[in-house]
Amino acid sequence: MSSRLDQVEESATLRLADMTNELKRQGRDILSFNLGEPDFNTPSNIIEAAEKAMKTGKTHYAPAAGIPELRDAIAAKLKSENTLDVSGKNVLVTPGAKQAVFYTTFSLLEEGDEAIVFDPGWVSYDACVKMSGGRTVWVKSNDDGSLPEGLPKYVNKRTRLIIINSPNNPSGAVLDKKDLRLVADLAKDHGLFILSDEIYEKIVYDVKPVSIGSMIPDRTITINGFSKAYAMAGWRIGYAAAPKAIFQNMLKVQQHTATSPTTFVQYGALAAITGPQDSVESMCRQFRERRDVVVKGLCDIGLPCEMPRGAFYAWPKVEGSSEKWAEKFLEAGVGLTPGSAFGPHSDDHIRMSYASSMSDIKKGLERMATVTGGMEGWTKKQKQK
Known part of the structure; x- marks a missing residue:
């Protein structure tokens, strides 16, 4: 074994x-x-779009990175809603956001590299880090979900990645600009990368999350998906926007594992992101x-x-x-x-x-x-x- x-x-x-x-x-x-x-x-317009795609022959292999229409629509969404200046060419459509998380850790971590994960944190971050040969360094968040001022002491020469999740699973905390600036400054000063999991960004109460990729785009992999906001958990469709070199490595992993996301599902996702909200x-x-x-x-x-x-x-x-x-x-x-x-x-x-x-x-x-x-x-x- x-x-x-x-x-x-x-x-x-x-x-x-x-x-x-x-x-x-x-x-x-x-x-x-x-x-x-x-x-x-799942909203009816999304189901109808996927059904139409199936009936019109969209049941063959799709491009490995996703259909161009969806990649462009995601890029437009990221630009208008998240202030991220990315093109469709740097968007990877994946079979769920979880897959994008694994692609990121697998693409970035060498054996023995460390990734900082904030506690409490989603259960699969640690597993993805370990399966990629890395080591998780747990950093306890404050009781209100904010990040500790002592975060810099956890960074050393083995640190390669910081994973953030805002809004947070399981606490529901949303990081403010001060917290994000702390992480962005650490990444810039030490040459680290940031995985920003934003899967819950549309499920918020009296607050608007900020995408850290708008602060440090050349060091951030932004991950999102359709499972939570559009009740599409069983559809398994997500995406990532990443700097070019990282994007290419993530694409390689997808090409040799999943091949591509399910074709007709992508047309449902396209209807979700471009249709009524x-x-x-x-x-x-x-x-x-x-x-x-x-x-x-x-x-x-x-x-x-x-x-x-x-x-x-x-x-x-x-x-x-x-x-x-x-x-x-x-x-x-x-x-x-x-x-x-x-x-x-x-x-x-x-x-x-x-x-x-x-x-x-x-x-x-x-x-x-x-x-x-x-x-x-x-x-x-x-x-x-």
């Missing part, structure tokens, strides 16, 4: 989702708040309503929680092992993800996705209250409403 996978664990979020689904198949009444997948249907706005409004209920409910039952400014996750604090808490909640019929999955400093949190119906959210909070002992406070709050 290949030794390069010895230090890579399976995805905790997918593993727990599988466990939850297995319990459901066994007849258990489980409410799942594990996966980061919008519970909305009202479905995105409607989804965000509902996520905001759910967020407010979830955060209040968690605090009411004794689980302190910062207010997320983006994405669709709550990140409440717990005392003791997050895995043991997750097990207790699962016994009560609620599937959650332990904070330990998101970094070595996050075992005192759990992640709750509120990409679920409001009725399920309220039922889930009631069940969680039986575990925390906060049922009395929760019931009182509900009666007052």
Whole structure:
């Protein structure tokens, strides 16, 4: 067996989702708040565009980097919305944003190189770094999700890459210009690259994220996709914009692995990015309503929680092992993800996705209250409403 996978664990979020689904198949009444997948249907105009593409013969191989129309549309979006001066020639369309993350680490890291990942951070960053021969250096974020002033001390001669994710999965934090300038200055001073994962950029509340690529374009790989904003998780379609040399290496990896993204799916993505955006706005409004209920409910039952400014996750604090808490909640019929999955400093949190119906959210909070002992406070709050 290949030794390069010895230090890579399976995805905790997918593993727990599988466990939850297995319990459901066994007849258990489980409410799942594990996966980061919008519970909305893909907008009809996107489905119709993909259907039309299939019916008109768009079922053959596509260009390895993606169809030109989509690459150009993505470049136009990045220019108008993110202030990134890129052309379609430097946009790589990928089978999901996760694939773009791996292409980046695989293209940049030599054996033993280090990549800085902020804790809490998405579970697959560490795995992608390790599978690329690198080593993850975890840096604990501040409690509000901002970056620590002591970040420069983690940079050394082996540091090659800094990975940022704003809005953040799992905390929902959004980095401000001060944080981004700190990272940009480090990259410039030490010749580092930045992977900016912006997959949740359109799911925000009273804040507009800034793309760090607008500050330091020659050192930034900007990654995004369609799964979250357009409820297209199962379509597996994402993209990356990168400096020319890095783009060429990422393209090589795609050519020799996935070949290209699914052809007709790209026409659906084209309709998403160029068509009406009202479905995105409607989804965000509902996520905001759910967020407010979830955060209040968690605090009411004794689980302190910062207010997320983006994405669709709550990140409440717990005392003791997050895995043991997750097990207790699962016994009560609620599937959650332990904070330990998101970094070595996050075992005192759990992640709750509120990409679920409001009725399920309220039922889930009631069940969680039986575990925390906060049922009395929760019931009182509900009666007052």
